[in-house]
Amino acid sequence: MSQTERKIAFISATTLLLSSLEYLIPKPLPFLRLGLANLPLLIILDGMAYGPFLMVLLLKAIGQGMVSGTLFSYLFLISLAGTLSSGIAMKGAKHLFGARVSLVGCSLLGAFVSNLCQLQVASWVAYGPSIWIAAPLMLALGMATSFALGLLAEIYLQRGTTGKALTQGTLSLAIPPTAERTPHKHLLFASLLAIVAILLARGLITLAVITALMYLLQWVAGRKIRIIPPVMLIFSLLMLSLFEPNGKVLLSVGSLAFTEGSLTIALTKALRLLSLLAASQSLSASNPKIEGKAGTLLALTLAYFSLLTRSFRATKGSVIERVDQALQATAEGNGTDKTPPTVHKKPINITLFLFIVASVLAVALISRVVY
Amino acid sequence: MSIALVWLPRYTWPMKHRWKTLLGDTLILIACILALVVITKQTASGGSGYVQIQSSEATYRYSLNVDREVTVQGPLGETHVVIEDGHAHIEDSPCPTKSCTFQKPISSARSWIACLPNQVLLTVVGSDSENQEVDDVAN
Numbered sequence: 001m002s003q004t005e006r007k008i009a010f011i012s013a014t015t016l017l018l019s020s021l022e023y024l025i026p027k028p029l030p031f032l033r034l035g036l037a038n039l040p041l042l043i044i045l046d047g048m049a050y051g052p053f054l055m056v057l058l059l060k061a062i063g064q065g066m067v068s069g070t071l072f073s074y075l076f077l078i079s080l081a082g083t084l085s086s087g088i089a090m091k092g093a094k095h096l097f098g099a100r101v102s103l104v105g106c107s108l109l110g111a112f113v114s115n116l117c118q119l120q121v122a123s124w125v126a127y128g129p130s131i132w133i134a135a136p137l138m139l140a141l142g143m144a145t146s147f148a149l150g151l152l153a154e155i156y157l158q159r160g161t162t163g164k165a166l167t168q169g170t171l172s173l174a175i176p177p178t179a180e181r182t183p184h185k186h187l188l189f190a191s192l193l194a195i196v197a198i199l200l201a202r203g204l205i206t207l208a209v210i211t212a213l214m215y216l217l218q219w220v221a222g223r224k225i226r227i228i229p230p231v232m233l234i235f236s237l238l239m240l241s242l243f244e245p246n247g248k249v250l251l252s253v254g255s256l257a258f259t260e261g262s263l264t265i266a267l268t269k270a271l272r273l274l275s276l277l278a279a280s281q282s283l284s285a286s287n288p289k290i291e292g293k294a295g296t297l298l299a300l301t302l303a304y305f306s307l308l309t310r311s312f313r314a315t316k317g318s319v320i321e322r323v324d325q326a327l328q329a330t331a332e333g334n335g336t337d338k339t340p341p342t343v344h345k346k347p348i349n350i351t352l353f354l355f356i357v358a359s360v361l362a363v364a365l366i367s368r369v370v371y
Numbered sequence: 372m373s374i375a376l377v378w379l380p381r382y383t384w385p386m387k388h389r390w391k392t393l394l395g396d397t398l399i400l401i402a403c404i405l406a407l408v409v410i411t412k413q414t415a416s417g418g419s420g421y422v423q424i425q426s427s428e429a430t431y432r433y434s435l436n437v438d439r440e441v442t443v444q445g446p447l448g449e450t451h452v453v454i455e456d457g458h459a460h461i462e463d464s465p466c467p468t469k470s471c472t473f474q475k476p477i478s479s480a481r482s483w484i485a486c487l488p489n490q491v492l493l494t495v496v497g498s499d500s501e502n503q504e505v506d507d508v509a510n
Binding site for chain 2: 093099100104105106109133139143245246247249255259
C-alpha cells in the first residue's frame, strides 16, 4: 500500500465518518442536508491530483452504499451521480480559477451541479419527470447549506491540524487491521434472484405481498429496518402523482386531484422501489467481495472507517475537536487496540432466507400468470 | 451559523488575499442564481395541463402529455375520447347528430367540448394560458 493509496482510503473513510455524523444532527426538514461528507473533498481539493481525487469520489459513493446497505439499489445511482458530478465540478472550478476562487465558491458550484444531476438521475430511475417540481426548493436550500459548508471548510483548513497535514503531505498513515468477512455465495445468488422476481412482479397486491416478504428477508439477514425513509418515499411519490392525473377522480382540491390510475401507479412504483431497497440490504448482508485493487482500497477504506468511528466514540470535546482527534489517532494508528473489530452478529438463518426468496419468486411468477 | 460568525472575523478578516477570491466566488454565485431562476420559471410553466372528463357517473382526469383512448359511460351508451399530441377530442358518441365528434380537438386552458345528449363534458385545466379559445356548444 503506497502512501497515496492510504491517503485515498483515509480521506474516503473520513467522508464516511462525517456522513454518519450528519445522521446525528437534528434537522428541521428531513431532506435538508448540510453535506458534511463533502468537507474532506473541499479540503483536499487543492492538494490532490485528478486521478486519486476521482478514486476518493468513487470510494465515498461505494462506501456510503456499503455502510447504509443501499449499494445495490437505485439510491446508489442517485448518490453516485451527485458525488461524481459535484466532485468534478469543484475540482474543475479550482483548476480553472485557481487562487481566484475560494472553497465557498467551489462548494456552491459543487452542490448546485450535484443537485441537478441527482434530480435528473432520480427522474430516470425512480420518480419520473414530475420530480423537477422539487427542483427550485432543493437547489435554493442546497445553495444555502453549501455556502455554510464552504465557510466551514475554509475555517477548518486554517484551524484544524489534520487537514493542513493532509494537504501538505506531511501526514504519514498507518495501515489499520482489516477485518476479514466471509462472503455467503448462496445468499448473494438468492438476493439477486429476489431482485429479478421483484422486477418481474405485476400488480399492486402482488407487490404489497412481496414488499412484506422482502422486509422479512431483510430482518432475517440481520439488517436494521428503518421506518421513516420508506414512509417518506411513499409520501413523496403520492404527492408527485398529483401532477400526473390518470383516471377516475377520487378527491380533488382546486386544480389538484388524486386519481385512481395515478395512485395505483405511484403505489406500485413505491412498493417496487422499497422491495428493491430491502433486496439491496439483504445483498449487503451476504458480504459480497470486490476483487482486485479497487476491492483492496475499499477494504482499507472500511477499515479506516471502523477505526475512525471507534476513536471518535472515545474522544471528548466539541464535535470539531473530536473529529480532529479521531483523525489524528487513526492516522497514527494508536489510541486503539490493533485487533480488528469483532463482529457480534447473529448468524443468518440460511434455510429461512432461501425459503423467503423462494416465496417471493413464486408470488412474482404467479402474478405473471394471473395478470 | 453562529459558530461561523464568531470565527469569521478571527480567521478570515485579517487575510487581505481573501479579496482575490471574491470575483470567482461572485461569478459562481451569480451563475447559480441565474440557473435557479431559469429552472424555476421552466418548472412553473411546464406541464401541458390535463383534460377533465365529466360524465353522469364520475369525473376523470388525464394528463395531456400521454396519448390514450378513454371510454366513459353515459345514459345513451359509451363515449370515446381520444387524447393525442397534447389535444383531446371526442372520437365517437352515441348521440343522434354526432356533432360533438366534429369539434376541433382542445388543448388550451378553459376550452371545452360537450356531448349534451350523453351528458359528457371535456374541459382542459391547468395548461399555460396561451390563447384561450371558446368552442361552440355541441349537442
